[in-house]
Amino acid sequence: MTKLLVYRFSAMGDVILLLPVLKGVLDANTDVEIYLLTQPGFFPFFKNIDRLHLVGADLKAKNKGILGLFSLFNQIRKEICPDKVIDVHCVLRTYILDFLFRISGYRVVSINKGTWSKRQIIKSKKISFLPTTVDRYSNTFSRAGYDVKLPSPSLYSQVSVPDNFSQVFNKPILIGIAPFAKHQQKIWGIEKIENLIERLNQLYDVNILLFGGGKAESEILNQVAQKYDNCIVSSNYFNLDDEIRIIPRLAVMVSMDSANMHLASMGSIPTVSVWGATHPALGFAPYMQPKENLIQYTGDELPCRPCSVYGNKKCIYSDEIRCMQYVSVEMVLNRITQILSGE
Numbered sequence: 001m002t003k004l005l006v007y008r009f010s011a012m013g014d015v016i017l018l019l020p021v022l023k024g025v026l027d028a029n030t031d032v033e034i035y036l037l038t039q040p041g042f043f044p045f046f047k048n049i050d051r052l053h054l055v056g057a058d059l060k061a062k063n064k065g066i067l068g069l070f071s072l073f074n075q076i077r078k079e080i081c082p083d084k085v086i087d088v089h090c091v092l093r094t095y096i097l098d099f100l101f102r103i104s105g106y107r108v109v110s111i112n113k114g115t116w117s118k119r120q121i122i123k124s125k126k127i128s129f130l131p132t133t134v135d136r137y138s139n140t141f142s143r144a145g146y147d148v149k150l151p152s153p154s155l156y157s158q159v160s161v162p163d164n165f166s167q168v169f170n171k172p173i174l175i176g177i178a179p180f181a182k183h184q185q186k187i188w189g190i191e192k193i194e195n196l197i198e199r200l201n202q203l204y205d206v207n208i209l210l211f212g213g214g215k216a217e218s219e220i221l222n223q224v225a226q227k228y229d230n231c232i233v234s235s236n237y238f239n240l241d242d243e244i245r246i247i248p249r250l251a252v253m254v255s256m257d258s259a260n261m262h263l264a265s266m267g268s269i270p271t272v273s274v275w276g277a278t279h280p281a282l283g284f285a286p287y288m289q290p291k292e293n294l295i296q297y298t299g300d301e302l303p304c305r306p307c308s309v310y311g312n313k314k315c316i317y318s319d320e321i322r323c324m325q326y327v328s329v330e331m332v333l334n335r336i337t338q339i340l341s342g343e
Helices: 012-016 019-028 040-046 065-079 092-103 115-124 133-143 190-203 215-225 240-249 259-266 329-340
Strands: 002-007 032-038 052-056 084-087 107-110 173-178 206-210 231-233 252-256 271-275 294-296
Touching: 012 040, 012 259, 019 032, 019 040, 019 133, 032 040, 040 052, 040 240, 065 092, 084 092, 092 107, 107 133, 173 190, 173 259, 190 206, 190 215, 190 329, 206 215, 215 231, 240 259, 252 259, 252 329, 259 271, 271 329, 294 329
Parallel strands: 002 032, 002 084, 032 052, 084 107, 173 206, 173 252, 206 231, 252 271, 271 294
Antiparallel strands: none
């Protein structure tokens, strides 16, 4: 059995996008087993996959810095002794690991992230769809000599819902909404989220499940949920494992360009994603979702869009984030209505 060591430490959305590729490699190569080196917090995404082994990296303590990475390298070489190493992250800490493995005689294959092509689109504003992150991952394994048979969603193991599912949800339709993203320029705005919830309540007998993490996000979500009897904050009832079991029961997920968008798309859920400063053409579109689910402003009044690859550049219109302002509640609601009506 050939042992492949694969590492990707962050961000959450990029790690989730590894799921179909790892499954695709294992399905197409029955003589291969994969050791995925990542943060333990991401383990729930990859549970119950035959021949996929999860290896944790403690990058904030034990494996922090050059000495910590050297210790991690020695641990892997001793406990796993991989036949090949595949770096699908390509940042400073993985470059250090790459170097250590190479000088020790291991073959290391690294991803081409297409950084130059993405920057050219940002600079020129001439939109052309680049290979997706999933495509780039697949290409890396192909260059390493392995076939990839990308699977269709749903990619999560078929498991029962959490025990308290029926107690929490009492409506015939369940819609997920994930209002937040890592950067402000990718956030639609809580006022529009509340407007959307009100419109959905007028049209459907629905439960709304709000996704978000961390103290600040949870406080905002709880303030929203207090206004509606049918609105539930997921983190008040469920952990990440539970959410992965619940997502396949959603009728629709509404999300920003964020990890929750990718999480829902892997569950074969219609995922209506709202795009502002970033653009799906740069390779971060949700897995196997139709273009109609990508909601964005496409007019000529904002020649600044997209302004960055990751949404981390301050908006030139101060804090207005005009590209998000131009995405109306009606645009999102219309697409949800089409999905729920089976169009």
